[in-house]
Amino acid sequence: MALRGHRLQLDNITQRFNDYVAVSDINLDVAGGEMVALLGPSGCGKSTLLRIVSGFIRQTEGSVLFDGQPVDHLSPSQRGVGIVFQNYALFPHMTVADNVAYGLQAHKWPAEKIKPRVAEMLALVHMTEFAERKPRQLSGGQQQRIALARCLAIDPKVLLLDEPFGALDKNLRLDMQIEVKRLVREAGVTTILVTHDQEEALSMADRIAVMSRGRIEQVSPPTEIYDKPQTLFVNQFVGTTNAIPGEYFCVGNKAKVTFAGGSSLDVPKTPGYIDSSKVVVSIRPEQLHVVPSAGLVGTVKAVMPLGSHVVYDIEVPAGVSLKVSEPREGRVAMRRTGETVHVAPTSPDACHVFPAS
Amino acid sequence: MPAPKANLDWEALSLRLTFGILTIVAMIFLVAPTIVVLITSLTSSESLRFPPPGLSLRWYFALIDADQMQRAAWNSLVIAFWTTLISVALGTAASLALARSRSKWVRAADLLFMSPLLLPALAFGFAALVYINKLGFSPSVPFLVAGHVIVCVPFVLRTTVAALSQLDPSLLDASISLGGTPWMTFRRVILPLIAPGLASGAFLCFMASFDNVPVSLFLADERTEVLPIHLWQQIDTNLDVRTAAASGLIVIFTLILMLITERVAGLTQQMR
Numbered sequence: 029m030a031l032r033g034h035r036l037q038l039d040n041i042t043q044r045f046n047d048y049v050a051v052s053d054i055n056l057d058v059a060g061g062e063m064v065a066l067l068g069p070s071g072c073g074k075s076t077l078l079r080i081v082s083g084f085i086r087q088t089e090g091s092v093l094f095d096g097q098p099v100d101h102l103s104p105s106q107r108g109v110g111i112v113f114q115n116y117a118l119f120p121h122m123t124v125a126d127n128v129a130y131g132l133q134a135h136k137w138p139a140e141k142i143k144p145r146v147a148e149m150l151a152l153v154h155m156t157e158f159a160e161r162k163p164r165q166l167s168g169g170q171q172q173r174i175a176l177a178r179c180l181a182i183d184p185k186v187l188l189l190d191e192p193f194g195a196l197d198k199n200l201r202l203d204m205q206i207e208v209k210r211l212v213r214e215a216g217v218t219t220i221l222v223t224h225d226q227e228e229a230l231s232m233a234d235r236i237a238v239m240s241r242g243r244i245e246q247v248s249p250p251t252e253i254y255d256k257p258q259t260l261f262v263n264q265f266v267g268t269t270n271a272i273p274g275e276y277f278c279v280g281n282k283a284k285v286t287f288a289g290g291s292s293l294d295v296p297k298t299p300g301y302i303d304s305s306k307v308v309v310s311i312r313p314e315q316l317h318v319v320p321s322a323g324l325v326g327t328v329k330a331v332m333p334l335g336s337h338v339v340y341d342i343e344v345p346a347g348v349s350l351k352v353s354e355p356r357e358g359r360v361a362m363r364r365t366g367e368t369v370h371v372a373p374t375s376p377d378a379c380h381v382f383p384a385s
Numbered sequence: 386m387p388a389p390k391a392n393l394d395w396e397a398l399s400l401r402l403t404f405g406i407l408t409i410v411a412m413i414f415l416v417a418p419t420i421v422v423l424i425t426s427l428t429s430s431e432s433l434r435f436p437p438p439g440l441s442l443r444w445y446f447a448l449i450d451a452d453q454m455q456r457a458a459w460n461s462l463v464i465a466f467w468t469t470l471i472s473v474a475l476g477t478a479a480s481l482a483l484a485r486s487r488s489k490w491v492r493a494a495d496l497l498f499m500s501p502l503l504l505p506a507l508a509f510g511f512a513a514l515v516y517i518n519k520l521g522f523s524p525s526v527p528f529l530v531a532g533h534v535i536v537c538v539p540f541v542l543r544t545t546v547a548a549l550s551q552l553d554p555s556l557l558d559a560s561i562s563l564g565g566t567p568w569m570t571f572r573r574v575i576l577p578l579i580a581p582g583l584a585s586g587a588f589l590c591f592m593a594s595f596d597n598v599p600v601s602l603f604l605a606d607e608r609t610e611v612l613p614i615h616l617w618q619q620i621d622t623n624l625d626v627r628t629a630a631a632s633g634l635i636v637i638f639t640l641i642l643m644l645i646t647e648r649v650a651g652l653t654q655q656m657r
């Protein structure tokens with residue numbers, strides 16, 4: 029897969045709509061054939077960024093480069109960017125085959141080469157027998173395959189997927205995610221996947237760029253995004269977490285955070301804080317445990333048995349309620365509502381310290 | 386909550402009442418006269434009378450020799466044809482801009498193009514005559530067609546703008562990102578998808594031109610008499626029964642055109 033596909037660089041991209049900054053100082057380097065997910069809540073600027081890459085918006089500042097060459101002067105029809113739209117945007121009055129042939133005709137392919145190419149693309153997405161159907165005669169998943177085949181037919185330099193699975197129901201979504209990942213891998217095309225669904229980003233992308241309010245907060249491989257979030261936003265947006273406000277103190281070569289009510293937890297020593305710095309400690313529910321003693325003392329407010337795990341909602345004097353997720357083993361009796369328990373992280377490394385906002 | 390329910394019933398009732406009254410009015414003033422004309426045109430007698438004493442097609446056969454009326458009908462068809470052709474071309478081009486842009490100049494242009502629907506056509510016809518006389522021209526077919534275009538273009542404009550606003554903008558983005566030029570996008574994506582709207586606009590435009598009196602009254606020259614004016618003069622001077630036969634033909638011709646439009650528009654609707 030290496031050396032296939034085209035490198036895509038976003039260099040200091042800023043987009044303003046009048047006074048509103050929709051996208052701010054974005055830098056992103058996507059290797060040839062890599063799939064990067066843009067993950068963020070709606071309104072954070074993902075679609076705007078896609079429209080800049082595809083050339084439909086000319087960015088206020090910065091530059092888009094393919095293979096190191098700026099493409100800012102190229103119109104969307106000249107850029108060679110394939111887009112799969114959320115609603116697929118298949119031409120409703122054309123057959124499936126005509127839809128796939130459209131880009132080839134636009135690129136002035138000779139007619140005798142178009143036919144075999146269309147057949148090849150339809151075979152690739154397992155849709156050969158649907159060539160003469162109209163889009164409305166296809167299911168959502170089938171329409172998506174055709175939309176993808178239509179893009180890949182013209183061998184795009186960069187493939188953009190804008191919330192491509194949003195219109196599919198949950199079971200089909202997973203199938204199509206696997207299918208699309210396979211197709212994109214085989215084609216070796218550099219891909220940007222836009223989504224607000226963290227599971228989709230985690231399962232599909234080589235790297236995830238988490239966006240918030242027009243900025244990229246972190247770009248990392250999926251496991252790193254989950255295990256080593258660099259900001260509280262990333263920590264909270266990807267997976268669930270407990271955020272507890274407190275004060276940071278250095279104790280020799282260790283560190284701790286004390287909370288309202290006097291309790292405290294050991295945390296990894298984190299540079300950039302002095303004693304009494306206001307911080308937020310973030311611990312994921314599965315990295316908290318109910319323990320016999322020590323840790324934080326709290327009261328069980330709710331017990332939610334969720335299949336293989338049980339989730340407790342525990343109120344601690346620090347003024348917050350913590351979610352604690354524990355494996356549900358037959359021998360250990362579940363805690364009861366109202367019970368007083370001790371809660372502690374599995375290790376100090378499970379605690380992430382972020383500046384209080 | 387009984388009050389809102391009673392309210393709703395009143396709304397439903399008033400809707401039904403309005404609907405009913407409108408239907409009755411349409412029957413009395415639109416359908417009934419049409420039927421009366423059709424029956425009268427089938428009279429076997431020498432005079433316009435209803436009900437006719439006997440039925441025959443003699444007045445329809447008499448139309449074969451009505452040279453002057455035929456010439457007027459031909460003039461009207463030619464003028465309606467050119468009016469429709471020009472209106473569709475201009476109306477489509479204008480609606481592409483109107484449907485996309487939010488700028489206040491485009492809004493103002495929209496209002497300007499639509500204003501012939503509101504302005505009395507009689508005043509427009511008169512003003513146009515005075516105007517072209519001032520410029521040193523006299524009424525002629527090109528001026529007549531131009532005048533018709535101005536009063537007929539709103540029909541094309543409205544239906545086309547409506548069709549365009551139904552068009553999913555991501556289809557246009559898809560075409561362009563696949564390498565399509567604006568012309569290819571228009572010809573292969575936009576045009577086929579707005580064709581039903583365009584067809585019904587063209588039909589309305591053709592009919593509006595075909596039976597336009599106020600503009601033709603002022604802008605037609607001596608030699609190009611149009612059908613509606615000719616028919617009116619015939620009635621006015623000698624109560625010619627052939628006018629009824631001509632009216633009958635126009636009604637039938639309109640119905641056929643309407644069915645064709647419905648078919649074409651309906652068919653394209655199915656292709657979506």
Ligand SMILES: Nc1ncnc2c1ncn2[C@@H]1O[C@H](COP(=O)(O)OP(=O)(O)O)[C@@H](O)[C@H]1O
Nearest residue numbers: 045048050068069070071072073074075076077
């Ligand atoms: N053409 C535009 N004019 C003004 N504001 C816009 C325009 N397009 C997007 N925005 C604003 O930019 C922000 C980011 O939008 P978008 O990129 O669509 O977000 P996302 O795709 O992440 O949901 C939104 O607040 C939106 O209102």
Ligand SMILES: [Mg+2]
Nearest residue numbers: 071074075076
């Ligand atoms: Mg979006």
